[in-house]
Amino acid sequence: MPIKSMAEFAASGETPEILFWVGCAGSFDQRAQRITKAFAQILDKVGIKFAILGKEEMCTGDPARRAGNEFLFQMMAYNNIHTLNGYGIQKVVTICPHCFNIFKNEYPALGGTYEVMHHTTFLQQLINDGKVKLKDGGAFKGKKITYHDSCYLGRGNGIYEAPREVLQAFDTELVEMKRCRSNGMCCGAGGAQMFKEEEAGTTRVNFDRAEQAMETGATIIASNCPFCMTMLTDGVKNKEKEDSVKVLDIAEMVALSL
Amino acid sequence: MHVAQQILFIITAIAAIYMFTKKVTAMRRNIMLGRKEDLSDNKGQRWKNMTLLALGQKKMFKKPIPALLHLAVYAGFIIINAEILEIFLDGILGVHRLFAPVLGGLYAVLIGFFEVLAVLVLVSCLIFLVRRNILKVRRLNMPELKGWPREDANLILITEVILMSLFLIMNTADQTLQGQPGAEHYIVTVPFWVTHHFKSAFSGMSVSSLIGIERTCWWLHIIGVFFFLNYLPYSKHFHIILAFPNAYYSKLIPQGEASNMPEIQNEVLYMMEPDKAPAAIGAEPEHKRFGAKDVTDLSWKNLLDAYSCTECGRCTDACPANMTGKKLSPRKIMMDTRDRLEEVGKNIDINKEFKDDGKSLLNDYITVEELRACTTCQACVEACPVTIDPLSIIMQLRRNLVMEDSNAPQEWNLMFGNIENNMAPWKFSPDDRDAWTQDVA
Numbered sequence: 001m002p003i004k005s006m007a008e009f010a011a012s013g014e015t016p017e018i019l020f021w022v023g024c025a026g027s028f029d030q031r032a033q034r035i036t037k038a039f040a041q042i043l044d045k046v047g048i049k050f051a052i053l054g055k056e057e058m059c060t061g062d063p064a065r066r067a068g069n070e071f072l073f074q075m076m077a078y079n080n081i082h083t084l085n086g087y088g089i090q091k092v093v094t095i096c097p098h099c100f101n102i103f104k105n106e107y108p109a110l111g112g113t114y115e116v117m118h119h120t121t122f123l124q125q126l127i128n129d130g131k132v133k134l135k136d137g138g139a140f141k142g143k144k145i146t147y148h149d150s151c152y153l154g155r156g157n158g159i160y161e162a163p164r165e166v167l168q169a170f171d172t173e174l175v176e177m178k179r180c181r182s183n184g185m186c187c188g189a190g191g192a193q194m195f196k197e198e199e200a201g202t203t204r205v206n207f208d209r210a211e212q213a214m215e216t217g218a219t220i221i222a223s224n225c226p227f228c229m230t231m232l233t234d235g236v237k238n239k240e241k242e243d244s245v246k247v248l249d250i251a252e253m254v255a256l257s258l
Numbered sequence: 259m260h261v262a263q264q265i266l267f268i269i270t271a272i273a274a275i276y277m278f279t280k281k282v283t284a285m286r287r288n289i290m291l292g293r294k295e296d297l298s299d300n301k302g303q304r305w306k307n308m309t310l311l312a313l314g315q316k317k318m319f320k321k322p323i324p325a326l327l328h329l330a331v332y333a334g335f336i337i338i339n340a341e342i343l344e345i346f347l348d349g350i351l352g353v354h355r356l357f358a359p360v361l362g363g364l365y366a367v368l369i370g371f372f373e374v375l376a377v378l379v380l381v382s383c384l385i386f387l388v389r390r391n392i393l394k395v396r397r398l399n400m401p402e403l404k405g406w407p408r409e410d411a412n413l414i415l416i417t418e419v420i421l422m423s424l425f426l427i428m429n430t431a432d433q434t435l436q437g438q439p440g441a442e443h444y445i446v447t448v449p450f451w452v453t454h455h456f457k458s459a460f461s462g463m464s465v466s467s468l469i470g471i472e473r474t475c476w477w478l479h480i481i482g483v484f485f486f487l488n489y490l491p492y493s494k495h496f497h498i499i500l501a502f503p504n505a506y507y508s509k510l511i512p513q514g515e516a517s518n519m520p521e522i523q524n525e526v527l528y529m530m531e532p533d534k535a536p537a538a539i540g541a542e543p544e545h546k547r548f549g550a551k552d553v554t555d556l557s558w559k560n561l562l563d564a565y566s567c568t569e570c571g572r573c574t575d576a577c578p579a580n581m582t583g584k585k586l587s588p589r590k591i592m593m594d595t596r597d598r599l600e601e602v603g604k605n606i607d608i609n610k611e612f613k614d615d616g617k618s619l620l621n622d623y624i625t626v627e628e629l630r631a632c633t634t635c636q637a638c639v640e641a642c643p644v645t646i647d648p649l650s651i652i653m654q655l656r657r658n659l660v661m662e663d664s665n666a667p668q669e670w671n672l673m674f675g676n677i678e679n680n681m682a683p684w685k686f687s688p689d690d691r692d693a694w695t696q697d698v699a
Contacts, residue, residue, distance in 0.1 A: 003695040022691075024682040033694045040698050054692040058681035066634050067670050068549065068656035070519045072677060074526040105515035110523060151635040156514020182640050183320070186578040191634030195683055196669035199631040202583030209578070 025226035038255035081112035137171025149184035210235020274484035292558035334379035370451030397571030428475035508645035549657025573638035
């Protein structure tokens with residue numbers, strides 16, 4: 001399936017409906033690439049004309065800013081906003097809640113104002129509009145699923161229901177963890193923790209969180225963030241449960257059910 | 259006798275109010291040592307927040323049992339304080355139960371209602387003492403509470419138990435005295451709901467000893483109230499006042515949004531587009547530290563947060579770093595900020611202006627290890643019933659560490675380098691960013 005970049009769209013004088021902001025994890029991390037591909041497949045199947053920035057995309061600067069390196073963040077922001085404004089981008093959809101938060105809340109003050117959506121909200125709308133129909137109640141019939149709220153989608157931006165509504169479209173049982181929604185627990189990756197060893201403690205944040213997810217008895221842990229994906233997958237492996245418990249992004253679950 | 263009591267009361271009242279005002283003025287000055295931050299927008303939303311969060315205690319109800327107990331103490335404290343107005347006027351005018359004849363039947367209903375509340379406060383405070391000291395609720399028994407913070411909490415609860423007991427004993431003695439010859443000063447009221455049942459406890463006592471008990475309780479109660487008033491600003495308990503302005507000035511933007519640094523935004527802009535840089539004719543802006551190293555680098559709202567914190571520990575209880583044994587505790591961040599601010603304030607009191615004491619909030623109070631453990635998940639911000647934002651302080655200290663001290667773990671320096679050179683936090687070639695498009699089914 002050919003995927004066109006913004007440069008290609010511009011060269012042919014066409015305008016895409018949305019810009020799919022892939023993000024660094026979605027572009028480079030092998031596991032997260034599967035989320036990217038799944039989302040691209042859904043867009044293609046539904047017939048939405050979308051572009052990516054391709055080689056022109058850069059890190060939003062989120063990990064730099066959260067680590068305290070404001071200078072680097074501002075550099076990345078400047079370059080990205082320059083590129084996006086240059087193409088006259090209006091609508092951005094991203095599979096990463098960190099990128100989503102930056103676009104929604106932090107770029108506007110720097111001159112980058114776009115309509116931005118996280119892919120789970122976008123998928124919820126596609127389902128509600130009848131554009132996405134899950135085959136026979138989806139590929140996970142009768143399975144027990146638990147949903148992990150990422151911090152930057154949930155607490156950070158108050159989006160708790162859209163991803164759950166997508167999951168309710170499946171013919172499955174959705175069970176909540178004790179800590180969910182606004183009280184949800186972090187996977188341990190945020191605030192640039194993804195890129196360094198944890199401080200000394202009694203356990204790792206992701207081990208704790210993955211255990212909470214497995215305690216629900218769910219065989220699928222649904223996530224909405226490529227970083228949560230890594231952390232929770234490691235947490236499941238730590239308990240040697242990777243054969244019986246799968247961590248899947250909501251986009252992957254939808255793509256498997258089309 | 260009455261005149262002597264009146265004079266004594268007026269002197270005590272003036273002294274108490276003077277000392278309280280002096281301390282609060284100093285606290286206000288300390289808060290104003292923070293950087294400017296304009297929070298005068300959206301008055302409608304702010305009033306709403308104050309009503310829901312401070313007056314209505316909305317967030318407290320995430321934990322229903324402590325919320326109900328706290329509601330009893332809070333409602334009791336505020337409503338019973340209406341009675342303080344009468345006690346105060348009685349004290350000044352040398353009269354007894356000034357409002358009784360004016361309010362008639364309503365008076366007994368009011369006092370009866372106060373008595374019920376007093377009992378609720380008393381019981382709730384006893385349960386709080388049990389939770390803290392016997393049940394040892396986890397968030398109320400963490401390392402940062404060792405020593406003074408724990409004593410502070412117990413002292414507040416014990417004071418409230420004593421004050422409520424005095425109030426109830428006073429009313430019981432008063433009820434017993436009513437109508438007795440030699441106690442004409444004690445005007446006869448309709449029986450009070452609670453204390454009237456306990457009159458038998460004082461049966462057989464002489465009028466003079468009953469008056470003695472009533473007066474002692476009256477004086478101890480009002481002195482206790484004055485003591486409490488002056489204790490408040492030195493204690494975590496000042497939240498009963500600051501919860502209101504703090505809720506009013508709470509963050510209205512999404513929790514996920516980090517504050518912008520326009521000075522750095524401009525620096526990058528001038529670097530990329532030099533023609534936009536202002537002509538440098540002595541117009542160099544005053545050098546402001548990047549991020550925060552000490553309390554005076556924080557915004558006044560961060561400092562108001564610190565004084566508003568009552569050390570309940572809901573933030574730390576929700577913190578993923580703390581739960582997994584890391585040193586970070588958002589509550590400690592707030593306590594440290596307050597302690598350092600008080601230290602800076604005292605320094606100014608003594609030296610007229612701040613004299614460098616070689617200390618700072620960063621390093622001397624809050625360590626790098628604590629700051630590094632934060633995942634910026636905002637669980638602490640979400641958990642705080644009075645909308646304190648520990649994350650804001652953590653972020654500003656992190657900014658100072660990285661931008662002023664170049665203090666970052668090696669892995670972060672590598673990540674910074676990768677972002678700068680490869681436009682991604684990992685060491686991949688930017689040319690491969692769209693490599694995934696090659697094999698999409």
